[in-house]
Amino acid sequence: MKKIFALLVVAVLFVACGDESSSSAPATDPGEESSSSVEKTTESSSSAKPASSEDKQSSSSAKEENSSSSVVKSSSSKKDESSSSEEVKQSSSSVVASSSSVVGESSSSEYKPYNHQKVFSSDSLLSGAYKEFTDERNGRKYYYLTINGEDKDGNPASVTVMAENLNIGIDVAGGEDQVDDSKIERYCYNDDTTNCDKYGGLYQWAEAMQLPSECNAKSCADQIKPNHRGICPEGWRLLTYDDFYIVVHADGNDAGVKGVRAMGFGGHNYSGYSLIGAGYNWGYKFRNLNETTYWFYPEEGSLDKPAALSGSQSNSSTGNALQSIYKTHGTSVRCVMVE
Known part of the structure; x- marks a missing residue:
């Protein structure tokens, strides 16, 4: 009986083995080798043998280990994120502190308007020679004075003139022309507006004259008027060579042009005119700040291309x-009261 039972068990096992062999996955069709890797992965997965009990336990154990590892990694990741977040917060705090520091520096070093009285001689200030005038167009105040002297014929003459260079207009980069005829345009030395505050603006000839910008490239002599105002305030006009002659030959000025220049510009300022080294824009390049200054007169000159008459001084x-210089150079402007 025991032998018969054993034989039956063997027979059952033999049949089971034959069934398992016949249920194995078929080989991949060579014609499907060009299919995408995603399709191959799906096909391979569907043809896999069912997992045995041991495989399932092993898989379950692996899943638990992976799950545990994932939890640890997730926890670690959260810690890293928390740490990263804390670092970002600290970095952000540092940036804010840095920004606050920059603002503090900017506030403490805020630009202070230039004190134009610095260039005047103390004698003139104490004697009350200087008066103040406000340009209503932009609210800027200018010191001016009346200078008594003699004209080119040796006759007594006087001129009431600004003791500072004019500063008005919209900023234009030094490498560009002043071509917008609808507004006053200016150069500031080195394209720095603080230089306009201290030294005044720099202007091409047509701009200073308030003539069309095309007058920088052609003659516009017929458009120059007596007491030509140009960009000066109402009631004022552009300085002429005759005006400057009176300034140089002011009463009490025995130093010639040195008596016209400010004390910080190689002069004595005996006349009170207070000329400073404003530099200039020569061929679209700024030059010689505190060393030289040029200004146009309302009069054309003669060169190989359109030019205008100019005065100049170095220290x-x-x-x-x-002399004659090209109209496209940028120079200073002084205004004289119309009397």
Whole structure:
């Protein structure tokens, strides 16, 4: 009986083995080798043998380990994120502190308007020679004075003139022309507006004259008027060579042009005119700040291309120069009261 039972068990096992062999997955069709890797992965997965009990336990154990590892990694990741978040917060706090520091520096070093009285001689200030005028167009105040002297014919003459360079207009970069005829345009030395505050603006000839910008490239002599106002305030006009002659030959000025220049510009300022080294824009390049200054007169000159008459001084000049320069250079402007 025991032998018969054993034989039956063997037979059952033999049949089971034969069934298992016949249920194995078929080989991949060679014609499907060009299919995408996603399709191959799906096919391979569907043809896999069912997992045995041991496999399932092993898989379950692996899942638990992976799950545990995932939890640990997740926890670690959260810690890292928390740490990263804390670092970001600290970094953000540092940036805010840095920004606050920058603002503090900017506030403490805020630009203070230039004190234009610095260039005047103390004698003139104490004697009350200087008065103040406000340009209603932009609210800027200018010191001015009346200078008594003699004209080119040796006759007594006087001129009431600004003791500072004019500063008005919309900023234009030094490498560009002043071509917008609908508004006053200016250069500030080195494109720095604080230089306009201290030294005044720099203007091409047509701009200073308030003539069409095309006058920088052609003659517009017929448009120059007596007492030509240009960009000066109402009631004022552009300085002429005759005006400057009176300034140089002011009463009590025995130093010539040195008596016209400010004390910080190689002069004595005996006349009170207070000329400073405003530099200039020559060929679209700023040059010689505190060393030289140019200004246009309302009069055309003669060169190989359109030019205008100009005065100039350096911190070592000994004469009153009158020359022609190109109209496209940027120079200072002084205004004289119309009387």
